[in-house]
Structures are given as C-alpha cells and as structure tokens.
Amino acid sequence: MENNVKDKLVYPSTPLNVIEEFFPGENTYVDDEKGLIRASIVGKPFWDNAARLIKVVPTRKRRYVVPRENSVVVGVIQNIRTDFLLATIIGMYDNKKIIPTGPFAGVLHISQVSQEYVKSLYDLFAVGDVILAKTMNNYNPYNLSTKAPGLGVILSSCGYCGHVLLFREGKLVCPRCKSSFSRLVSKNYYNIMMQKELKP
Ligand SMILES: [Zn+2]
Structure with missing residues (x-):
C-alpha cells in the first residue's frame, strides 16, 4: 500500500483518524474522549499505511514578522x-x-x-x-x-x-x-x- 500525504494543512487539534485504524505518530496526540488522533502542530498529515501510523510533517515556512505599535x-x-x-x-x-x-x-x-x-x-x-x-x-x-x-x-x-x-x-x-x-x-x-x- 502506498503512503498517503495530503496537501491540505492541518492545525493543532484537527482530527486525523479514528484510533482503531492508525497509531499516533510524530506531532499528533490521542483525544481519549472521542477516540481520535489529532494534530498537535501546523503541518501536512502523513499516513503511513504499511506501519498503520499517522503523523504530521511540519511546514518549514518561516513565521511572517510584521511590526506592531511600539515595536x-x-x-x-x-x-x-x-x-x-x-x-x-x-x-x-x-x-x-x-x-x-x-x-x-x-x-x-x-x-x-x-x-x-x-x-x-x-x-x-x-x-x-x-x-x-x-x-x-x-x-x-x-x-x-x-x-x-x-x-x-x-x-x-x-x-x-x-x-x-x-x-x-x-x-x-x-x-x-x-x-x-x-x-x-x-x-x-x-x-x-x-x-x-x-x-x-
Ligand atoms: Zn573617512
């Protein structure tokens, strides 16, 4: 089975999958209450079908810095x-x-x-x-x-x-x-x- 990367960005707490089907990988956490794996960072979700693992790959985009008042x-x-x-x-x-x-x-x-x-x-x-x-x-x-x-x-x-x-x-x-x-x-x-x- 192929690995599956979705181009769509996920954000902290975005549900990724039900826990029965995949294991929580890097940059995810298990929401016990709902039995979901959720993203813990901003990034792209990555489903490793062979390992039944789901993780989130961080986006390497630099944070956009804009001066505010009193900067x-x-x-x-x-x-x-x-x-x-x-x-x-x-x-x-x-x-x-x-x-x-x-x-x-x-x-x-x-x-x-x-x-x-x-x-x-x-x-x-x-x-x-x-x-x-x-x-x-x-x-x-x-x-x-x-x-x-x-x-x-x-x-x-x-x-x-x-x-x-x-x-x-x-x-x-x-x-x-x-x-x-x-x-x-x-x-x-x-x-x-x-x-x-x-x-x-
Ligand atoms: Zn001089």
Missing part, C-alpha cells in the same frame, strides 16, 4: 528633509535579536526625534544610516519615534571615504580619514549590529 524596528534612511525623514524598515528587534522583516516604509517626523529641541534632521542623520526606532502605529507606512532611550543611529559610514564610523568620546569618528560627524547616536551603536552578525 522596536531597524531601518535604513533613504531620504532626509529638514523636518522629516524616510526609512526602509528591514528588521524588528525582538528577544535580544534582530529578526528580518518587510521591507516596510517608515516616516520619522522632527517632533518625534528627541525630547530636546531639534533644528534640522540634517544635523542628526544621514542617508544610509541604520537607525533603531519605535513604531507609533500598527500598519504600513509606519510612523517612527526615536525619543526613547537606546534609540537612534546604530550604524553609520563616513561621508568622505565610506568607512564604518566608530563612536569615540561622544562623537562618530572615521578611523581611516579621521573625520568626525554629529548624529543622534544610539547607546546600541555598532554593538547591536554585530550581535546580529553572530546569529545564523
């Missing part, structure tokens, strides 16, 4: 004006790691940048900077804020030679050409990106 997101600045900037959201910081998302659109208005007075966004950001920001709504495009502690620029490169800037004595400095730049630097500058690199 901490990672964005790359695409465009700057005096009073707002546009960023492409590429990740979400969750459970001590950056999870890739999107891409989604993010808008950071000058009123949401800092608790302190900001004259122009050109003084604090540059195109290409990677920022850590908080979402203020739960749909795309996202309104962003960098007011909370720890948010701001987390990676930036030299405007003259392109080298990654280092944070030294309150300033971003280019180790190659020694130029310095002013930014709204996050306390997580550089380190958070390196943490991501270490994760597979």
Whole structure:
C-alpha cells in the first residue's frame, strides 16, 4: 500500500483518524474522549499505511514578522528633509535579536526625534544610516519615534571615504580619514549590529 500525504494543512487539534485504524505518530496526540488522533502542530498529515501510523510533517515556512505599535524596528534612511525623514524598515528587534522583516516604509517626523529641541534632521542623520526606532502605529507606512532611550543611529559610514564610523568620546569618528560627524547616536551603536552578525 502506498503512503498517503495530503496537501491540505492541518492545525493543532484537527482530527486525523479514528484510533482503531492508525497509531499516533510524530506531532499528533490521542483525544481519549472521542477516540481520535489529532494534530498537535501546523503541518501536512502523513499516513503511513504499511506501519498503520499517522503523523504530521511540519511546514518549514518561516513565521511572517510584521511590526506592531511600539515595536522596536531597524531601518535604513533613504531620504532626509529638514523636518522629516524616510526609512526602509528591514528588521524588528525582538528577544535580544534582530529578526528580518518587510521591507516596510517608515516616516520619522522632527517632533518625534528627541525630547530636546531639534533644528534640522540634517544635523542628526544621514542617508544610509541604520537607525533603531519605535513604531507609533500598527500598519504600513509606519510612523517612527526615536525619543526613547537606546534609540537612534546604530550604524553609520563616513561621508568622505565610506568607512564604518566608530563612536569615540561622544562623537562618530572615521578611523581611516579621521573625520568626525554629529548624529543622534544610539547607546546600541555598532554593538547591536554585530550581535546580529553572530546569529545564523
Ligand atoms: Zn573617512
């Protein structure tokens, strides 16, 4: 007899068969009350007719990650004006790691940048900077804020030679050409990106 795989997805508690006809295999459980074998995960059911075994093969689809309100997101600045900037959201910081998302659109208005007075966004950001920001709504495009502690620029490169800037004595400095730049630097500058690199 052939093995039988159904393309239809089953979900936790979906009944698969009566217990008399098959044995419960991987990712299933027996519902004693009704004498049924039920799925315990999301996946595709698999009937092994020779072994009289039923199991569920997990779908390997990655969970779709979408920022919600108050999510901490990672964005790359695409465009700057005096009073707002546009960023492409590429990740979400969750459970001590950056999870890739999107891409989604993010808008950071000058009123949401800092608790302190900001004259122009050109003084604090540059195109290409990677920022850590908080979402203020739960749909795309996202309104962003960098007011909370720890948010701001987390990676930036030299405007003259392109080298990654280092944070030294309150300033971003280019180790190659020694130029310095002013930014709204996050306390997580550089380190958070390196943490991501270490994760597979
Ligand atoms: Zn440089």
